């Protein structure tokens with residue numbers, strides 16, 4: 001789809017790049033000539049993903065274990081990265097969510113989602129941004145959000161709040177940091193099957209599949225999201241700033257994606273609480 005070398009010379013950090021959509025974007029960035037850094041909490045998974053990537057591409061892949069909820073760890077990751085060379089692009093992809101009735105959420109449960117999804121994205125953005133500004137280096141921040149930023153979403157309220165806050169960051173920094181050579185952009189994916197999303201959001205018992213409710217009759221292909229991300233972080237999108245692009249087959253125009261859960265019984269919710277996934 002794109003010219004070979006679209007991302008040649010670009011050094012890109014993808015948070016949560018060891019799995020799911022983060023890994024899909026990473027593979028595409030490498031294929032387009034970028035150098036890749038992926039981070040996450042589980043180093044073994046990062047290493048396994050990096051090995052697969054290295055087998056498929058001659059591009060350089062570095063792994064860093066980092067919990068983005070920890071600002072000190074984020075600063076250390078950025079220092080380690082910058083020691084080699086400045087990043088050009090940050091992709092805020094790491095996040096957490098689960099379905100739950102909000103009245104059953106403990107404060108710790110709310111924080112379990114807000115901390116990686118909101119604070120993690122903010123820490124990474126601030127840490128990269130200050131280094132770009134200090135070094136007079138241009139940069140791009142791409143944040144992976146959700147259509148809940150448009151519709152809201154019942155039963156995943158902390159995630160909807162966190163993603164909306166990161167959209168506010170994207171728009172605000174577009175104005176504040178645009179003059180300093182930093183673009184901030186976002187993608188709102190609809191349903192893209194991944195182990196993480198399936199584990200947290202689609203337990204057995206939801207009555208309709210994501211495909212059935214989608215105007216296109218299907219879920220998204222990882223390559224479709226990776227293509228959009230590649231364009232948005234590339235210099236070809238150099239005049240796109242502060243925008244969020246939706247990629248969901250039109251699903252949010254029909255439903256927020258949570259309405260089937262309004263019909264769940266107390267017994268189904270109790271079962272869901274008991275069977276929660278550890279992601």
Ligand SMILES: CCCCCCC/C=C/C(=O)SCCNC(=O)CCNC(=O)[C@H](O)C(C)(C)COP(=O)(O)OP(=O)(O)OC[C@H]1O[C@@H](n2cnc3c(N)ncnc32)[C@H](O)[C@@H]1OP(=O)(O)O
Nearest residue numbers: 096097098100106108109112146191196197257276278279
């Ligand atoms: C429908 C149309 C489109 C869909 C769009 C969807 C938009 C967003 C999608 C995604 O983000 S998909 C990616 C999902 N991937 C992940 O979540 C991976 C990362 N996940 C994790 O890190 C963990 O699974 C977690 C979510 C942080 C939970 O980890 P863990 O269980 O280890 O947390 P604890 O520290 O043990 O617990 C903290 C606190 O949270 C409560 N809790 C955890 N899970 C649930 C749950 N499923 N339901 C209710 N409460 C939960 C847990 O009980 C703890 O609270 P306390 O009991 O101590 O009060």
Ligand SMILES: NC(=O)C1=CN([C@@H]2O[C@H](COP(=O)(O)OP(=O)(O)OC[C@H]3O[C@@H](n4cnc5c(N)ncnc54)[C@H](OP(=O)(O)O)[C@@H]3O)[C@@H](O)[C@H]2O)C=CC1
Nearest residue numbers: 016020021040041042067068093094095191192194196197
């Ligand atoms: N799949 C979908 O349908 C949709 C996904 N999205 C968004 O897309 C992005 C990717 O989701 P998806 O690929 O499905 O999910 P995954 O669960 O596969 O990916 C989440 C990644 O984030 C990492 N992560 C989680 N917590 C932390 C943390 N505290 N510090 C560092 N890394 C962390 C995980 O690695 P580790 O466990 O090793 O830390 C994992 O690699 C997320 O932002 C999600 O909200 C949005 C809408 C729909």
